[in-house]
Amino acid sequence: MKRILLILAFSLLLPALYSFDLFLEEQPSRITTFTVKAGGGLYRDEQFLTDSKLSFAAEQNGQRYRSVAQLSYDVLENRLEADELSISLFARNLTIKGGLFTHPWGSASTSHVVDVLSSRDLRDGFVDDLEAMKRPSAMLLASSYFKNSSLDLAFKPGFSPSYLVTEGRYSLVPTAFGSATITEPDTSNLGSWEAGGRYRTSLGNLDMGLLYFNGHHSDPGFTITAFDSVTFLPTSLNLTYTRYQLFGMEGSLLFDPFTLALEGGFFLSEDKDGTDSSLYNSRFAYLAELSYTHPASSAFLALAYQGRYILDYSSANPVDVDYLASYDGKAYExxxxxxxxxxxxxxxxxxxxxxxxxxxxxxxxxxxxxxxxxxxxxxxxxxxxxxxxxxxxxxxxxxxxxxxxxxxxxxxxx
The missing domain is CATH 2.20.50 (Outer Surface Protein A; domain 2)
Known part of the structure; x- marks a missing residue:
């Protein structure tokens, strides 16, 4: 009950907090939304499935700014989270946005290989909404718009990794590591900064983009620090996150009612020679998608192929993170x-x-x-x-x- 009252208090206080009315004479527009989602069902193992969430969104728009606050409360988990808390300032063709939010990179609709500004949230498994599977992070974004092109420059003072689900039905921890003590590093400090940019341009029905990003793999590697003397299973792990540089491209070609989208990138790992088993090796990633939208009914169909190839791949070490993350012991997926x-x-x-x-x-x-x-x-x-x-x-x-x-x-x- 206290969490619900807190959300209601936010609905009254946040619009005024972000209004900038003390500095601007214009009369802003305000939008406030409260959403209730409730559901139930069964899992295959006959356990009951429940879903009960409350969401609050407050948005205020002025001629030179926009403020957004989006909060969600999971009633069953008693968990209150911020989905977005951001302020955007507009000056001619320049937009500066700061706060906690997600920002998409990529041209496809089914999946992405260059959408690296947000890590994954798999606490509820897979869902058919890419944005719902993203974890918002603290970011400063500058976007400049020209006649036929745009430029994004992003800086993140820290790194928000993917949620590591260690227990429950959606646990991501291998069975062999189930009893190990896991130590996670602090990735919220300036030493874990990330930064990059994307330039996009349009040539008729063709949109193309070039990307560069210096950041971290959202999934962790690990170092085993202690073993069980009898079973030889690990009892203590230290997680580590691999820094990489992404050199990527994206593009889409519209030939109505079809759209062809392409994404590709080279992830240059800090472990350039692939000798550190706790770090991910350099890799290529690529995606091609063909989609169709029916003009009259808005029916939508998309088919996509996504792949990757890992450099310096070796299956000799059974605890190498690249080997553990691969399928069927292959360097490609x-x-x-x-x-x-x-x-x-x-x-x-x-x-x-x-x-x-x-x-x-x-x-x-x-x-x-x-x-x-x-x-x-x-x-x-x-x-x-x-x-x-x-x-x-x-x-x-x-x-x-x-x-x-x-x-x-x-x-x-x-």
């Missing part, structure tokens, strides 16, 4: 993705399905949903999630096969 969305009944009913299939592990994830808008501010939904593998090879998909679920619920906006 290939994944196929498909997304289809179709609206019915004058777009009040929407059916959506997303499929991911990893070729090396034969693992797959299938996400399906039906949503029906009862009113403009009220909808009900039915969601199904299936994880598994076509064969017997181990993978994240196979280890999550008990997380197959079916869920019904509602979402309301006020």
């Amino acid at each position: 290939n994944t196929l993705l498909m997304v289809v969305e179709y609206p019915f009944m004058q777009q009040r009913l929407t059916a959506r399905a997303a499929v991911t299939y990893n070729i090396e592990s034969e693992g797959y994830a299938v996400l399906t949903s039906l949503s029906y808008a009862l009113e403009d501010n009220l909808s009900v939904f039915l969601k199904g999630t299936v994880y598994g593998a076509a064969g017997t090879k181990s993978s994240l998909y196979k280890s999550w096969d008990d997380n197959d679920s079916l869920q019904v619920g509602m979402k309301a906006w006020f």
Whole structure:
């Protein structure tokens, strides 16, 4: 109850806090939204699935600024989090944005290989919303817009890694490390800074972009500091995050109603010769996506191929992080993705399905949903999630096969 009252207090105080009314004579516009989402269902292992979240969003817009506050409260986990707390200032063709937020890089819609400004949040497994699987981080972003081009310059005073789920049904810790004490480094200091830029330009129906980023792999490597003398399993681990430099490109070509999107990059690791087993090696990553949007119905279909190739790969060391993160002991990885969305009944009913299939592990994830808008501010939904593998090879998909679920619920906006 105290958390709910705190959110309500934010809804009253934040617009005034960010208003800048003391400095500007203009009358700003304010938008406040309160969202309730509740659902329930069953997992494959017959455990009950519950989902109950409250969200608050306050936005204030002036001629020369914009302030945003978005908070979410997980009722079941008793967890209050900030999804965005940011202030943007506008001066002609320049926008400066600071605070806690996410900012997308990349041209595809199903997945990305150059969207490196935000790490992943897999506490709820895979969801069919890329933005919902991102962890916001403290950032200063300067964006300049020209006639046919734009430039982003980003600086992050610290590094927010992917959420490491160490227990529960979505745990990311290997079974052999399940009883180990895990020590995480402090990545919020200036020594963990990240910075980079993206330049985009348009040539008719072709959009192209070049990127550079100096940052960290969002997933950790590790060093084993202690073993069990009987089982020889690790009992103590120190996590470490690999610094890299990304040299990337992205682009999209529109030939209505089709769009071809391409992304690619070279991640130059601080472990340039690939000899440190706790650090990720240098790698190439690439993605190609073909999507189709029906002009009349807005039906959407996208097919994508995503891959990577690791340099200096070796399977000789069983605790090398590149070997542990690979599938079937190979230096390469290939994944196929498909997304289809179709609206019915004058777009009040929407059916959506997303499929991911990893070729090396034969693992797959299938996400399906039906949503029906009862009113403009009220909808009900039915969601199904299936994880598994076509064969017997181990993978994240196979280890999550008990997380197959079916869920019904509602979402309301006020």
